[in-house]
Amino acid sequence: MRGFATWCQANDQPSLPSNPAVCAAFLVELAETKSMSTITVAVAAIRDAHLAGGHRDPTGSRGVKTVMSGLRRRLGTAPLHQSRAFDVPELKRILAFDRATPAGKRDAALILLAFASAMRRSELAALTRADLALSAEGIRITIRRSKADQDGAGAVIGVPAGHHMATDPLRAMRQWLSVRSGSKSDLVFARVSRTGVVLAGGLTGQSVNVILQNRAAAARVELDGVSAHSLRASHITEASRAGVPLEQIMRTSRHASVAVALGYIRSAGVIQDSSAGALGL
Template sequence: MTTMMSAALPATAPVHPVDPIGIMPRGLTDTDGERIATAIAAARTESTRRVYAGVWSRWERWCAGRGVTVLPSDPLAVCAYLTEQAAAGRAMGTLDLICTVIRHVHLTCDLHNPADALAVRQVRRGLRRTYGSAPRRLARPLSVEEIRQIIHGIDRSTPIGVRDAAIILLGYASALRRSELVALTLADVEDKPAGFLLHIRRSKTDPEGHGEVVGVAHGQHAATDPVAALNAWREIRGAAPGPVFTRIWGSTVSLQALSGHVPARMLRARAEAAGLDGTRITAHSMRAGHATTAALAGVPLDRIAAQTRHKDLSVLLNRYIRPLEALATTSSKDLGL
């Protein structure tokens, strides 16, 4: 496998004997190839490459278990895999991702994309009609009252308590994605009299890293003030450059960054400790809760979108605004039941 092919494919993907990416024109050097490979790798984030590798690895194992060729893949094998995954409860978004990864590997290897076959397209259409395409388990938005309940149950006399309270309050007030929250560095936090400006260097909606700025204002109550909570954590963390939120080993505060999974696990555990049902509580519950609570308070859609940085306003409408309007305007309350 050439350096450039390795950069383009998931780590487990085999290489087709025809490797057009690996054929270097006369006059180009290995250094040129390494630079091209670096640029190819940067076309997708590290997290995306990990996801692609996982999807491809599972497809490889399925093909090996069935005794079918993985590359090039047979369209009917893809159909069988998709229907099996759908029957196992996989969402349509997962099935679409499987097709995306299979397409990516085949096109990179200069092979025909089996997901383009008529049979695969018909199967995908039929699965949508059979199982639906709506997300099945949306994160439950947390209300301000629930955030207060969670925060009240945290012992903020300990470093980990101070850190967790800061993560929850800043995450809720800023509406940041969990990846953005754990990627914050001290240099990204700009102090202002009215609160903070958070400089988001790269995000899902800004993959090229142009940069975005999110404001966080002082809270109305001392216990739930996100600015005070972050200031308290920064005092414990210290001023050494690096990530804002770091791991704590026993009572020792390190400078090691948190992974994106830590806020989700922590929030669910804190919510359950506070007596809430943690079944559908994820890190996204803070972001969703911000949007929902703001909508309930009558904040205009454009202001909410400016904070959450949603490029597609239909997401805000369909997931946060319209469900609230449906309950507020339902005629069922006028039936006299």
Template sequence: MTALIPAKNTDLERRELAEAAQHYIDQSLSFATRKAYASDFKIFKTWCVANAQTALPAKPESVVLFLASQAQAGVAASTLNRRLAAIKCAHEAQGHATPTAHKGVTAALKGIRRAKGIAPIKKKAATADIVKEMVRHCPPTLTGKRDRALLLLGFAGAFRRAELVALTVADLAFVVDGLRVTIRQSKTDQEGAGQVIAIPHGSLLFCPVTALTNWLAVAGVREGAVFRAVGKGSRVGGAALSDKSVANVVKRYAGAVGLNAADFAAHSLRAGFVTSAAEAGASIFKLAEVSRHRSTDVLAGYVRSANLFKDHAGRICYERFGD
């Protein structure tokens, strides 16, 4: 049997192959991660220019000084972890030895973590009661109808903001019991195997399925992105909202109901669903069906927080004291 010997590639074909190879390498990281890394490395480069240091390739001593500067500025340890990852990624992409593996860098980060602590500052959960108040403040305008659908669906499906803005009409299947939503790709499904979640009908005023149906109808959205910008003259754009826009919507309506907008973010809807469902007695396994958490430990934390006072051991002690 004659072996198939590929013909020599032309210069053009080799360039196209190189571009394709780079594209696949880039796809090893999610869009959100690439965006965050680009921002983090830009911050590092800016600091290097201001402090007469070389960013690429960088010396370990420069990275240590950068970490100290960031820590003094109040940057969280978790953010510094990501910035180190961005510096490492940038060096590896250019074929340079990474300075982040140096013992001095790892020791500096460890010291920062011990000195500042590693507990994350969490945004507040937009629980069911809060979301209800938020949607009461949605005006009967086109933008208001979009925001109502976004808030109710974001809560009901425990959506991440990137998942919400990535939704297209093709991902929606309206059925008798409510809505089936296909999430093509997510933080816990980077390779795009796809996940389907159910959104049941809610009460008349707070039904995510009804709110979404109304938005799609009045906006004339029949294909493409579900959530879009609304411009002057109630003109609906063709592109999807940015993930930052989701955060802005949540903050705006949190402020409208008298809450501190700075305490809320897009993740508040997801956290609010899990918290509310845990308070209502939903099991971890039922929660995971909707939230798609890989780790039950994370969900267990929500359940513990929601049930801190339920069947508290101290109540037995108090009962002994009597009235």
């Protein structure tokens, strides 16, 4: 809604309440630089702001719906860039770096926790030490707020201890916390200097991206499509391949939409499911 209000102010148009013609003009201009998913989010924000203020929803008009239909045909609804999922052997390749250094301990804990928990990068960056409870069984994680939890209700998920030293998220987290000093209110994942000093302040969501991409590049893993979101996508696709029921996967990933969760699984299996495999090529 903020982007719409800014646009309306610049064009001397009413933003709240607004009207269908203004909304349609805004959406057409937005489509010059943004994807269909961004436009859809903008429409939802305009609608919610109007309904919350007791105004009539301008986006429900026939004119705006016609504009949206045209934009969908023009732009498509599939994401332009999809994060690539990878399997456990590829994960092990990425983790084959020096884990004796503070940066190595942090990166191993970060990557393994992200893979095992299916957490979003913003959630990982926001974790404090008070949000983690470590035991012999694994890690109990309190997620205080997330992208899909706008009311701040929070969620608690668990990550079991691993069976292999190289990929055990509990072991990796214990090793990182052994060098990560601070109080319970401090962020779990901190910056580390080039000389190995753990610094004050935490990582950002973009930092999580950079760390994974740097480690993947060093391991000579194909970088196309690799981002922090790959770790979340990898959890979902690998759990599905292992026969974990979709309901159980969604309890961990906290997806509200079955269709969205299935999108990860179907995308990962598109080559294996292709009828071309039976053509004898």
